Amino acid sequence: xxxxxxxxxxxxxxxxxxxxxxxxxxxxxxxxxxxxxxxxxxxxxxxxxxxxxxxxxxxxxxxxxxxxxxxxxxxxxxxxxxxxxxxxxxxxxxxxxxxxxxxxxxxxxxxxxxxxxxxxxxxxxxxxxxxxxxxxxxxxxxxxxxxxxxxxxxxxxxxxxxxxxxxxxxxxxxxxxxxxxxxxxxxxxxxxxxxxxxxxxxxxxxxxxxxxxxxxxxxxxxxxxxxxxxxxxxxxxxxxxxxxxxxxxxxxxxxxxxx
Amino acid sequence: xxxxxxxxxxxxxxxxxxxxxxxxxxxxxxxxxxxxxxxxxxxxxxxxxxxxxxxxxxxxxxxxxxxxxxxxxxxxxxxxxxxxxxxxxxxxxxxxxxxxxxxxxxxxxxxxxxxxxxxxxxxxxxxxxxxxxxxxxxxxxxxxxxxxxxxxxxxxxxxxxxxxxxxxxxxxxxxxxxxxxxxxxxxxxxxxxxxxxxxxxxxxxxxxxxxxxxxxxxxxxxxxxxxxxxxxxxxxxxxxxxxxxxxxxxxxxxxxxxxxxxxxxxxxxxxxxxxxxxxxxxxxxxxxxxx
Numbered sequence: 376x377x378x379x380x381x382x383x384x385x386x387x388x389x390x391x392x393x394x395x396x397x398x399x400x401x402x403x404x405x406x407x408x409x410x411x412x413x414x415x416x417x418x419x420x421x422x423x424x425x426x427x428x429x430x431x432x433x434x435x436x437x438x439x440x441x442x443x444x445x446x447x448x449x450x451x452x453x454x455x456x457x458x459x460x461x462x463x464x465x466x467x468x469x470x471x472x473x474x475x476x477x478x479x480x481x482x483x484x485x486x487x488x489x490x491x492x493x494x495x496x497x498x499x500x501x502x503x504x505x506x507x508x509x510x511x512x513x514x515x516x517x518x519x520x521x522x523x524x525x526x527x528x529x530x531x532x533x534x535x536x537x538x539x540x541x542x543x544x545x546x547x548x549x550x551x552x553x554x555x556x557x558x559x560x561x562x563x564x565x566x567x568x569x570x571x572x573x574x575x576x577x578x579x580x581x582x583x584x585x586x587x588x589x590x591x592x593x594x595x596x597x598x599x600x601x602x603x604x605x606x607x608x609x610x611x612x613x614x615x616x617x618x619x620x621x622x623x624x625x626x627x628x629x630x631x632x633x634x
Numbered sequence: 635x636x637x638x639x640x641x642x643x644x645x646x647x648x649x650x651x652x653x654x655x656x657x658x659x660x661x662x663x664x665x666x667x668x669x670x671x672x673x674x675x676x677x678x679x680x681x682x683x684x685x686x687x688x689x690x691x692x693x694x695x696x697x698x699x700x701x702x703x704x705x706x707x708x709x710x711x712x713x714x715x716x717x718x719x720x721x722x723x724x725x726x727x728x729x730x731x732x733x734x735x736x737x738x739x740x741x742x743x744x745x746x747x748x749x750x751x752x753x754x755x756x757x758x759x760x761x762x763x764x765x766x767x768x769x770x771x772x773x774x775x776x777x778x779x780x781x782x783x784x785x786x787x788x789x790x791x792x793x794x795x796x797x798x799x800x801x802x803x804x805x806x807x808x809x810x811x812x813x814x815x816x817x818x819x820x821x822x823x824x825x826x827x828x829x830x831x832x833x834x835x836x837x838x839x840x841x842x843x844x845x846x847x848x849x850x851x852x853x854x855x856x857x858x859x860x861x862x863x864x865x866x867x868x869x870x871x872x873x874x875x876x877x878x879x880x881x882x883x884x885x886x887x888x889x890x891x892x893x894x895x896x897x898x899x900x901x902x903x904x905x906x907x908x909x910x911x912x913x914x915x916x917x918x919x920x921x922x923x924x925x
Binding site for chain 2: 522525527528530531532534542543547624631
């Protein structure tokens with residue numbers, strides 16, 4: 376029980392301190408851009424009604440989900456192929472490095488030219504393209520870095536290419552794939568917002584911009600808070616999935632460190 | 635016990651090897667590495683020896699004698715430059731069907747994301763063995779290495795010696811005609827090592843499997859083997875094929891204090907020392923020193 380309280384204290388401690396500081400720091404603020412936290416919280420329920428959640432938050436999250444999902448699938452498939460084939464690697468490495476170096480938000484206007492500003496397509500493509508590189512590059516590294524003895528073992532027991540892929544290569548690369556996916560997820564959240572800043576009419580990012588343009592400043596702040604909460608929620612979900620799928624990796628590392 | 639029957643059943647069906655009792659035949663095997671920047675590095679000059687069916691043969695050599703190169707060539711993981719490796723009458727061009735390898739790096743040859751059972755089961759799945767039978771074979775193999783209670787654990791939860799026993803269980807569940815072991819006990823402590831040596835002896839005896847055991851440890855080679863093949867320095871040739879005429883029942887205590895054991899160990903030790911100095915068998919010694 377004491378341990379549980381202690382753990383909860385660690386998780387909540389800093390947020391509570393920050394919120395308190397914000398609360399008192401902003402309490403007497405008269406600046407229209409920096410409303411007291413109490414005002415922001417007061418406007419919260421009237422701003423984030425169920426209608427708004429369905430109309431703005433869910434579509435944004437759906438686009439994030441689709442874009443991120445696409446990036447995961449394409450990234451793992453391409454990354455595995457590139458990681459396994461030295462020829463493909465030699466061909467694609469400079470190109471991959473180039474695309475990795477391009478900041479994803481730069482893509483927004485370019486993609487909008489082809490896929491449109493307002494529809495779902497442009498936004499999904501933006502999110503998927505931004506999320507793709509970390510997953511792709513980490514998958515390549517994960518597949519390449521597979522323990523050679525495991526490869527020899529798979530070969531000497533005549534594992535078919537399919538079994539080798541499913542039981543050896545992908546699980547072996549999975550810690551790196553998760554590292555890439557975690558980076559991608561945060562890039563995805565950023566792109567989810569950015570893709571809505573230009574000319575979109577619904578969505579979380581669009582809502583925040585509209586509040587700002589219509590001088591609904593406390594409402595704008597609530598939007599920022601919602602975004603932050605979504606970030607926390609997604610990170611927690613990700614951690615849960617990761618802990619489940621990489622239980623062996625976590626356990627192995629703990630033992631190695633203990634030894 | 636029934637692993638024995640299955641093994642012999644398998645051997646009886648194999649039509650590829652009707653003629654000889656030779657399980658493994660190395661015919662003038664040569665291996666030269668040709669990498670850019672380091673062209674023509676001769677690892678194995680010429681190796682020519684046979685392992686009879688059901689024999690336990692140890693290979694020793696000074697460090698850098700190309701033991702691993704030799705083992706990888708036999709395992710079909712490395713192409714030979716000239717000559718051939720013949721297993722059960724068939725030339726080895728890739729990892730052969732009837733062979734299982736236990737690698738030195740036990741911790742790295744087991745799949746950490748699988749349980750012990752899944753590790754042993756995977757090659758059997760590939761063989762297309764039905765589920766119930768697979769389960770039975772895994773259980774039996776684990777029993778052979780006295781690890782039945784660890785079946786549902788992950789390899790990294792086990793000690794080094796136990797992990798290597800899992801690797802051995804996986805190899806024997808595969809029911810190979812030849813079991814290759816590449817310095818399998820190099821990384822475990824001395825007590826565990828003695829246990830594992832006895833385990834190999836007893837498995838070999840009651841499973842009737844042919845074992846080729848590569849090691850750098852002279853005592854281990856003499857203790858385990860029916861024959862000890864001593865390799866020379868690089869480029870490797872056969873230094874001497876030493877017959878170990880110790881009684882078949884071996885025991886860490888009595889065998890190791892047997893005067894004959896001492897003699898054989900002394901002889902192999904001397905051969906290794908000579909090999910380290912760059913001496914080679916017979917007339918080639920002088921020539922090679924000149925080169």
